[in-house]
Every structure is written in structure tokens, then in C-alpha cells.
Amino acid sequence: MAHKRIRSMASRLGASLAFAASLGLTAAVHAADRQDPGVIQAHAEQFLKKQTAGLPGKVTIQVAAPSAALPACSALDAFQPTGSRRMGKTTIGVRCLAPSRWTVYLAAQIRVIGSYVVTREPLPANHVLSAADLTLREGDLGSLPADVVTNADGLTGYRTVSGVAAGAPLRNALLRAPLAVQQGQTTRLVLNGPGFSIQSEGQALANAGRGDRVRVKTSSGEVVSGVAQDGQQVVVTF
Incomplete structure (x- = not known):
């Protein structure tokens, strides 16, 4: 009788182990069918590094990982949607070309620490700029207007379109050529x-x-x- 109970317990244990193994195998197969989100994130970061290589200053890039599970992909292609900023808060797209096709959009932050031009004193409208009016300041160019001036060379003789406050970033939209x-x-x-x-x-x-x-x-x-x-x-x- 004891032998029968032992054989029964062994049989149930074997069945449980087999079931657990099948669950593990199913999970492994399921995981293999999904794209590693870290690979998508790294692909997007590498793309942005190439795109920002010519920007002035020190560039740091942060890309959010995708939140949704996506099918495994053997050919990733990153791109920037039309109208996306080159600096600051922006969006980066990653699409899969094979074996399936999908596209995901990731939030990104591009910080560019560099110099930009500011005014030393308040300037009135229609003021003709001289070198004495301008100085350089360092900061995150991505947090400033896209047309901020980063080089004071050649600005002498330009006129202000409107009044500019002291210490304000100088923008191309505020200037009129000589x-x-x-x-x-x-x-x-x-x-x-x-x-x-x-x-x-x-x-x-x-x-x-x-x-x-x-x-x-x-x-x-x-x-x-x-x-x-x-x-x-x-x-x-x-």
C-alpha cells in the first residue's frame, strides 16, 4: 500500500514538473518572438548621435524605451519625423523593415551645452549693433528658441527689429540685415x-x-x- 502511495506521489510530481517545463518553454518562445526594447532604444540613440555630430557644444542624448511589446525585428531603421526639433525635447521614430513591419515613436531629450549671444544692455528698436552691445553666455541651446544666434561674428551693422531686453538671447528673427x-x-x-x-x-x-x-x-x-x-x-x- 505504501508503495502505491509513493508511486502515485511520484507520478503527480512528474506531471507537475512536466507542466512547469512546458510553461517555461512557452515563455521562452514567447520572449524570443518579442523585440528587446533596449535594442530599439540603443538604435535610436545611435541615430541621434550621428544627426547631432555637427552641433556646437557638448551633446547629451536621452531616449525613452518603448512601453509596448513589439514583434522581433532583424532590420531596424531610425528616423526623425517631419517637423521634429534637432535640440531639446523631440521625437525619434524607429521602424521595423523585416520580417514584420511596425513603427514606434520614442520621446527624446537632446541637450547641447554651448555658447549663445546675449545683449549687454537694453536695446531699442532699429538699433544698429556693434561689438560692444553683445556678449556670450553658456547654456543648453536646446532650451532656447531654434533661431538663437550662437556666433557674434558678422553681426556688426545689423539692426534690431524690436526692443531687446538686457541679457536676452539674440534671435535671428529679431535682426534685420544691414x-x-x-x-x-x-x-x-x-x-x-x-x-x-x-x-x-x-x-x-x-x-x-x-x-x-x-x-x-x-x-x-x-x-x-x-x-x-x-x-x-x-x-x-x-
């Missing part, structure tokens, strides 16, 4: 077209900074539009 062409002045016209380039003279009908479009009245009375260049010159391309 006048390259002045209204009413004799203007040299450079007329470029397929196989020809002709120089002439005219009269500028408005003030314009370098790179702005401006209309010029030619000596014959015709009005043409071109791009202002330094030295009271306008280039017209046909």
Missing part, C-alpha cells in the same frame, strides 16, 4: 540668363538688406525684381 541697397540710389543691375550676363544701371524703389528681393527701375523705365547684394547691387535672374 542695408545693401537704398531707395532712390543709383543701383548696379546684373542681368543673368542662359548663356549671358549683362550689367546695367537703374534706381532702387525700396530699401533692401542683403538677400532681400527688391524692385529696380531701369533707365528705359521698365521695372524688374532681383536679389539685393552688397554695394548697391541687384542680381536679376531670367
Whole structure:
């Protein structure tokens, strides 16, 4: 009788061990079918390191791991969605190309510690900048407006569009390029077209900074539009 009880207990124990083994095998197979979230995260970080290699300053990157379980992938491809910022809080996409297809979007933080230009004193609107007006400050460029100025070289002669507070980051949107062409002045016209380039003279009908479009009245009375260049010159391309 005792032998029968022992054999029964051994049989039940064997069945339990077999069931546990089958559960372990099922879990292992299930895990093998899922993509390691750390691999997705590392792939996104590596992509952002390449994208930010040319940025000024010291770059640090943090990417959140995906929260959802995804099928295993043998070909990952990272990308930045249209409109995503190069610095600060941004989004990075990772898609699977094979064997299945899926796309996941991860939150990322790109910090760039570098120098940017600030004003020494309050500046009024239409103020002509000089080197004495500006200084450099260090901080996280990703937390500043995307058009913050990081290099003070070449800003002399630019005008402020509006008033700027002391210590404020200088932005390109707050600046107007020095006048390259002045209204009413004799203007040299450079007329470029397929196989020809002709120089002439005219009269500028408005003030314009370098790179702005401006209309010029030619000596014959015709009005043409071109791009202002330094030295009271306008280039017209046909």
C-alpha cells in the first residue's frame, strides 16, 4: 500500500514538473518572438548621435524605451519625423523593415551645452549693433528658441527689429540685415540668363538688406525684381 502511495506521489510530481517545463518553454518562445526594447532604444540613440555630430557644444542624448511589446525585428531603421526639433525635447521614430513591419515613436531629450549671444544692455528698436552691445553666455541651446544666434561674428551693422531686453538671447528673427541697397540710389543691375550676363544701371524703389528681393527701375523705365547684394547691387535672374 505504501508503495502505491509513493508511486502515485511520484507520478503527480512528474506531471507537475512536466507542466512547469512546458510553461517555461512557452515563455521562452514567447520572449524570443518579442523585440528587446533596449535594442530599439540603443538604435535610436545611435541615430541621434550621428544627426547631432555637427552641433556646437557638448551633446547629451536621452531616449525613452518603448512601453509596448513589439514583434522581433532583424532590420531596424531610425528616423526623425517631419517637423521634429534637432535640440531639446523631440521625437525619434524607429521602424521595423523585416520580417514584420511596425513603427514606434520614442520621446527624446537632446541637450547641447554651448555658447549663445546675449545683449549687454537694453536695446531699442532699429538699433544698429556693434561689438560692444553683445556678449556670450553658456547654456543648453536646446532650451532656447531654434533661431538663437550662437556666433557674434558678422553681426556688426545689423539692426534690431524690436526692443531687446538686457541679457536676452539674440534671435535671428529679431535682426534685420544691414542695408545693401537704398531707395532712390543709383543701383548696379546684373542681368543673368542662359548663356549671358549683362550689367546695367537703374534706381532702387525700396530699401533692401542683403538677400532681400527688391524692385529696380531701369533707365528705359521698365521695372524688374532681383536679389539685393552688397554695394548697391541687384542680381536679376531670367
